Amino acid sequence: MIFKTKNLDIDAPATKGFWRSVFSRLSRNKLAMTSGLIIVTLTLMCIVVPIFSGVSYDKTNWGEIMQSPNMVHWFGTDSLGRDLFVRSFIGGRITFEIAFAAAFVVLLVGIFYGAIAGYVGGKVDTVMMRIVDILYGIPFLFFCILLITLFGNSMALSFVAIAAISWLDMSRIVRGQTLSIKHKEYVEAAMVSGVSNFKIITRHVIPNLLGVVIVYAALTVPNMIVLSAVLSFFGLGVTEPMTSWGLLISDGAQNMQAWWLLLFPAGLMIITLLSFAFFANGLRDALDPR
Amino acid sequence: MKKILEVKNLKVHFELGGGMFKAKRVVHAVDGIDFDVFEGETLGIVGESGCGKSSLARALCGLNKITSGSALFAGKIDLAKASSKEWNEVHKQMQFIFQDPVAALDPRMTVAEIISEPLITLYPDMKKDQVLQKVLATMKLVGLTQNQVNRYPQEFSGGQCQRIGIARALILEPKILICDESVSALDVSIKAQIINLLQELQQQLKLTILFISHDLGVVKHICNRILVMYLGNIMELGNKQAIYSNTLHPYTKALLSAVPVANPTLEKTKQIQLLEGDLPSPVNPPKGCVFSTRCPQADDVCRASRPKGKIIQEHFVTCFKA
Amino acid sequence: MDNKKPPLLEARDLVVEFKVQDGLVRAVNGLSFKVYDSEIIGIVGESGSGKSQTMLALMGLLAGNGKVKGSVKFNGQELVGMSTGKLNKLRGDQIAMIxxxxxxxxxxxxxxxxxxxxxxxxxxxxxxxxxxxxxxxxxxxxxxxxxxxxxxxxxxxxxxxxxxxxxxxxxxxTKPKLLIADEPTTALDVTVQAQILELLKELKQEMNMSIIFITHDMGVVANICDRVNVMYGGWLMETATIEQVFATPYHPYTSALLETIPNIEHDVDKLKTIPGEPPNLLHLPQGCPFQPRCSKVSPACSGQIPLRKIAPRHVMKCTVEVAQ
Incomplete structure (x- = not known):
């Protein structure tokens, strides 16, 4: 709750809150800011390029098969004559969609699951964390193949598969943080004032672990990108003519003489991964200045 | 005088470890104590670390579970079996001030948010304007200025943080304040400010204070009555003059003699009763008197059975020798 | 104690500075003191007084962003600027720390x-x-x-x-000549503290060593020390034997500090207080750091303040008039 003091005739300057000072520290970190800019630009291009390029990503064009990069097709074309520039960004779009959506689910589920397990503790904690342990035991690829044989191959499924295993780490991290916050005196002060457990979690626990969580989330997104690429590399999840970075890289790897087929999608992905890593690093430094 | 808190045979035990194949061990933090707190007094609870004074204080305001016994609050609510509705009533009238002034404030909240939290929680119908007025009035009461209302705790020194903590406790206009080592972490020059503030507030608001501390100098200054604890048991209980100038229990004597006084001539000449050894484990307290393992006067009787508390010269003492 | 013998340790104009994000913090400012053979010298101060940083500087254990200026001579050897290897040898051998x-x-x-x-x-x-x-x-x-x-x-x-x-x-x-004790009894209960203080006094006699005892507790100082240095905001305010400090504290800070302590021996109705807040090392005033809280502040306090000798072995850094 923010109190407005204007009508009370008090000069009560609000000083920089936690998040604003984090941002001002972050903005001084050039590497992190550049990385952030690259991420934003790539995301925007993934949205914009397929819409405005006027070139279809899925139409076969027999007249322009396997062209190396040139002025018309900046990234060249593939074995069906499709423009790689457009395909790279439509693939990026799919990849980002899966990664961001999965990261969002991971954040939501991981935070609440971990915070409840850590805060309530005791038997509830034991049962909840054993469930996590059991899920950890399931081999990822095996799990995906099982899902696909049961429900058929679809993009939604690869998203479900990735989200289902990725929240486990997050919930463990959040639980650990919660355990340490739970014994802080400000949480006990809230208890002594009769604040309900749910309010304590949402008002005191989650805001105080958000810093760690955000850094971890920023590190999770590239993980998701890699996972979705791995799935599509094996032909799971996204299917032709739709594409993703994983699929493009897999194609490129099979046509090594057409070097551009591998170089551009892989290059984009590596740039993205590095940017996320640097950005997360900068975020961590900004959150925890020492 | 009216009793505001009646504690009878109160026990606070914690279970340790106890895995699938390990037997559970029980820490006897508070092991059956009786005392009353009267309205308007300051009762000091002293003892060394591990004596159970903090566990007692925390149990009284609901941070620890009471294992058995009873603690009757204001003659009507037994804290040992209070419902959550009754606890809310208790929270309105009994508040807690913590040891570490900085750690007791949520770093992500402004001063106003911190101080208003108890009010918003226990009086959810109160209007926002009223809440803010109350916050500002309480800040003034504890010596904070109004223009600090939107600042964050990191910008305050330890002494100011403790003032914020006191304001948070006082905004509900409680009857009892439990101070658990509330001035121990402060610098010497700030400590005196906060002690004076607590005393002024007590007079102004007719507060009852439970003052838990290991600092016998501070306790002597601020308290009317003093309760000396050792290993979860009461050793001696009485008013200040009785405890300090007519000490009966050997543990209290040792404790008082060990306090260093800011007076070199006195320090060079005084006789310190050095206690041998360490505090026994509260998991296996001694069979006889809990102090018998370190007591200079202990004999076989002391080691064989627990002494019952008795009243001598207006003291409540738990000792065979007194 | 015989003052003609050279001191075991002599610090002169010791300055400890830290570079932090918001500027330069001077944790210790122009500190000079001596430690003689087989004496216990106390260093008292509140948080931010620089008492712990002084000792870390002596031991060459400052954090990476810290810098030491001035001179510290131990047994004739200069410690400031000594190589880590030599310092390590000395630390293990002749200077110990708890x-x-x-x-x-x-x-x-x-x-x-x-x-x-x-x-x-x-x-x-x-x-x-x-x-x-x-x-x-x-x-x-x-x-x-x-x-x-x-x-x-x-x-x-x-x-x-x-x-x-x-x-x-x-x-x-290793039978060190100098033991630096940084608040060794602060975390202990009074009964245990009394044991440890007794022990340290006995050991000092037996092993003929000197002890630098850092603490914030004037009671502990009265118990164990022979002489005491009072520090505030990185400054050495007053140096004297403990008898002098407790009987005739000349520095306004020292006397105010002694008056704020609730004493188990005699009662007062209301404690005296030192108004204001502890010093913020990033925003110290010109001149004496105690000015904003001092009851005897004068315009001279913001200028250069020399160390003054008031009595034999009693030195202070303050402009206040002293009735002899």
């Missing part, structure tokens, strides 16, 4: 026996058997019961007070 938390100098994964013998084998080239005997003898000396068997325990198997004794024993193994 801390508030014994676990900072004890390795939780090693038995006490191996930690103690290692020191002797390294610094004194003793064979293991002899080192073990010596270690047991030292544990006996700090009154650890059943030292012969308990030396083979791990640090966590000792209680807080016993652990402090183990740390003292370990620091004394």
């Amino acid at each position: 801390f508030q938390d014994p676990m900072t100098s004890l390795n939780p994964y090693l038995k006490i026996s191996s930690q103690m013998t290692e020191v002797l084998m390294l610094h004194k080239n003793m064979p293991y058997k002899q080192a073990l005997d010596e270690a047991i003898r030292m544990l006996d000396k700090v009154k650890i019961p059943d030292a012969k068997n308990r030396i083979h325990l791990y640090p966590h198997e000792f209680s807080g007070g016993m652990r402090q004794r183990v740390m003292i024993a370990m620091s004394l193994l």
